[in-house]
Amino acid sequence: PGTPMPSPGAGAVGLPAEPPRTQTPSREAEADFYCVKWITWKGERTPIIMQSENGPCPLLAIMNILFLQWKASGVKLPPQKEVITAEELMAHLGDCILSTQPREPSEGLQLNFQQNINDTMTVLPKLSTGLDVNVRFTGVSDFEYTPECIVFDLLNVPLYHGWLVDPQSPEVVQAVGKLSYNQLVEKIITCKQASDSSLVSEGLVAEQFLESTASQLTYHGLCELTAAVKEGELSVFFRNNHFSTMIKHKGHLYLLVTDQGFLQEERVVWESLHNVDGDSCFCDTDFHLSHALGKEGAAAAPPDHRLQQRQVDQDYMIALSLQQQQGQDPSALSDLELARQLQQEEYQQQQQQQQQQRQQQGRAQPGGRPAGERRQRQKPDLDCTLL
Template sequence: QNMSDAMAILHKLQTGLDVNVKFTGVRVFEYTPECIVFDLLDIPLYHGWLVDPQVADIVKAVGNCSYNQLVEKIISCKQSENSELVSEGFVAEQFLNNTATQLTYHGLCELTSAVQEGELCVFFRNNHFSTMTKYKGQLYLLVTDQGFLTEEKVVWESLHNVDGDGNFCDSEFHLRPPSDPETVYRGQQDQIDQDYLMALSLQQEQQNQEINWEQIPEGISDLELAKKLQEEEDRRASQYYQEQEQAAAQVQVRKHSGCICHGAGFISHIIFPTQQVQGAASPASARQSGSNERKRKEPREKEREKEKNSCVLL
């Protein structure tokens, strides 16, 4: 049964898994079908969003809630007429706001203690999954940001604080600062934008074209199922790139368009090249002598080439 459940949610790996943390332990998550994949493949899953047990009011307000349950509790407490519940809701909301990085120092300490030396695991933070390991007592995350595509020697980033400004290392965990920090920063910003757009695109595509996994025959072989998954992935990738090409084409069209401004409105308008306008010339002008045409032919052709991609702004 676990194998069937795991196979049924494999397609979600393209768009993300529903993982709901609890704030009491680095390996404590609300059980969802998506967690079966990690259990079945024996992949340790960690997070570091923990409540400090020494802060009693936050411990009381958060309790054993998962993230989703805590959000519901905050909404409920705000609507309550009980002042104690209102206070608890406020404390819980402050905790979420103050730990928006989804990593606390208590959680970082617990992570460092829980992860084994040399262990390869998955770290969940800010709705992203990262490969994590431990080397000589220090936690490291695998660098996957787009800004580091040209940084061949940058492989790992240390996880030693909650602010996300770790040190970069090579595959042997030797310090390797980026050669061009500004390029890396721009690349990271581009990665954030692309991740967001890709997530929206895949989410919409998943809603419109969801595979009916319940209709897959129970006796299907692993090879046949793998082929089905690959075909679906190829189809989605092809459709995504087609949409990107269409969007790029629309941008190019807009670049070659002018605007007619009238009042508060803007009307998109394309002015055609003069060679199309001249096609409507009067018969009299067409009867001009051949010599005059030859004299004007060369400058007129240059003028046409110049105007082919031009627009007139009225």
């Protein structure tokens, strides 16, 4: 989990949000030191900073980007370094921010840069305790602009989220509009107290949206995110009050694994982000599927419906990848989502047929594959796609 962060509207009207947490002095002391994991990244030995239980995830997410793109940022560590302090990280970050000064600035640019630096230095301490960001549900780059955002702007680090309203749900679009999370929570409270039944209804629709998307990632958001992030781009992904380092590789999104429990797992570097349910897989530094370690319970065969859901996710991502290769407009993604829904319905029908046939025959069809079930696509372990 990320560091305790002022969650936008956390706890208001019983909406899904991480409860505020407090750290004991002992944990604060522990959080001053972070383990360094060395990986081979693009042929070079590269450090990534691992996160303790309540580590400052905004600081680590940004610093890990700077380490991964050290050729551009100039941020490096001594090759034998195994532990780093928060103060050292902040010093590296400060140096990197100061290096962004325009080379031949005009007087106006210089004044603007100096003001940005002053604003950033005020915000920097918050990177160690948690940033307060407020998402808007209209786009993956849409946040209420706060002083905290200046850090990402100065370092040219994109900040994304995937908590979007599906445009094919007009009632929800109407209820949520262009409001931020904080504004939407306020609207829900106001609507609940209104005498106008239409306002009460709109408030309930908005509340249902927040409850049904408690994971803070929707399939429409995942679609838009996949389309918006550039190939090879390193960025910060915000979800559930947590900031992660994200990259796009061969059309798929991956999050950097920084949990300290994986410090000694050399083959676990990236984690796929291909559905909203957290059902992901681990990859090594070259994005090859890591067979050495899986999620808890991965060794056990999942139920049929989980296998079918994975097949739906795979079909969906393949279609999305093909669409990107063909250069189609991202606005066509809504059609892709509709196709995914139809695919889901098809699998549900197949599951019902399969159950009926099993009841009639008293056992499964011979040959190892239940009747009505599709043959799984065989793909090489080039990308981390769950079958």
